[in-house]
Amino acid sequence: MVSVGEADFDVGAECRALASHSRQSGAIVQFVGLMRDSNQGDDVLTMELEHYPGMTERCITEIVNRAQQRWPLFAVTVIHRVGVLQPQDQIVFVGVSAAHRLDAFQSCEFIMDYLKTEAPFWKKECTLNGEQRWVDARQTDQQARKRWQD
Numbered sequence: 001m002v003s004v005g006e007a008d009f010d011v012g013a014e015c016r017a018l019a020s021h022s023r024q025s026g027a028i029v030q031f032v033g034l035m036r037d038s039n040q041g042d043d044v045l046t047m048e049l050e051h052y053p054g055m056t057e058r059c060i061t062e063i064v065n066r067a068q069q070r071w072p073l074f075a076v077t078v079i080h081r082v083g084v085l086q087p088q089d090q091i092v093f094v095g096v097s098a099a100h101r102l103d104a105f106q107s108c109e110f111i112m113d114y115l116k117t118e119a120p121f122w123k124k125e126c127t128l129n130g131e132q133r134w135v136d137a138r139q140t141d142q143q144a145r146k147r148w149q150d
Contacts, residue, residue, distance in 0.1 A: 001075075001076070001077045001078070002057050002060045002061050002064060002077075002078045002079075003057075003077075003078070003079045003080070004051055004053075004056050004057055004060070004079075004080045004081075004082060005081065005082065006081060006082060006083040007081070008081070008089070008090055009079045009081075009090060009093050011030065011032055011090075011093065014030070014077055014079070014093055014095055015028055015030060015095060017075075017077065018030075018074075018075050018077060018095045018096070018097040019097065021074045021075035021097055022074035022075070022097065024074065024099055025074050025075075025097040025098065025099065026098070026099045026100055026101070027097065027098050027099070027100055027101040027103070027104035027105075028095060028096070028097045028104065029095070029096055029098075029101070029104040029105050029107075029108040030093065030094065030095040030096075030108070031092070031093070031094045031095075031108055031112055032090055032092070032093055033090070033091045033092040033093075033112075034088055034089065034090060034091060035047050035085045035086065035087050035088065035089045035091055036087065037087035037088070039125060039135070042127040042128065042129070042131070043127060043128035044087065044125045044126070044127055044128075045086070045087075045126050045127065045128055046084050046085065046086055046125070046126045047084075047085050047091075047123055047124070047125050047126075047135075048083070048084045048085075048123070048124045048126075049080075049081065049082040049083065049085065049091070049121055049122070049123050050082060050121070050122045050124075051080075051082050051120060051121050051122070052120055055120055056080075056119060056120050056121065059118060059119050059120060060078050060080070060115065060119050063078075063111055063114040063115060063118065063119070064076045064078060064111060066110075066114070067096070067107045067110050067111050068107075070107065070110065071098060071103040071106060071107040071110075072098060072099065072103060073096050073097065073098050073103065073104075073107055074097040074098060074099070075095075075096070075097045076094075076095070076096050076097075076107075076111070077093065077094070077095045077096075078092075078093070078094050078095075078111065078115070079092065079093040080092045080093075080115070080119070080121070082121070092112075092115070094108055094111050094112050094115070095108070096108050096111070109144075110148050113141070113144045113145040113147075113148060114145055114148075116137060116138075116141040116144075116145070117137050117141050117142055117145045118145075122134065123135040
């Protein structure tokens with residue numbers, strides 16, 4: 001399941017939903033991204049995330065499909081929020097269920113690494129001093145993604 005929207009999510013409910021997909025599931029791994037209150041040495045008050053409806057969901061679905069081709073997964077859930085967020089708000093949920101923990105851990109990392117570098121989101125921060133700036137993918141995110149390329 002892929003979902004992009006303004007609504008917050010319930011991590012426990014998402015985990016239970018992943019577990020319900022298969023009685024053969026031996027591992028559920030989840031990642032929850034939160035908005036930080038600082039970036040580049042500045043205090044950040046808000047972050048506004050924008051996306052291009054349809055295109056963003058399609059890109060995330062392609063990332064999930066690549067993960068499912070690489071690892072035997074029972075279920076995958078990706079939820080990404082958009083709109084104006086404040087520090088400690090949940091931004092993203094990636095959850096996978098698999099028979100074995102290594103498949104679950106690696107596929108969750110794979111999805112996050114590609115999500116950070118390929119999914120079309122535009123992020124604008126508003127700092128404590130009133131500056132508004134667009135945030136690009138980090139070099140470390142690009143490097144993390146490269147480890148999955150064959």
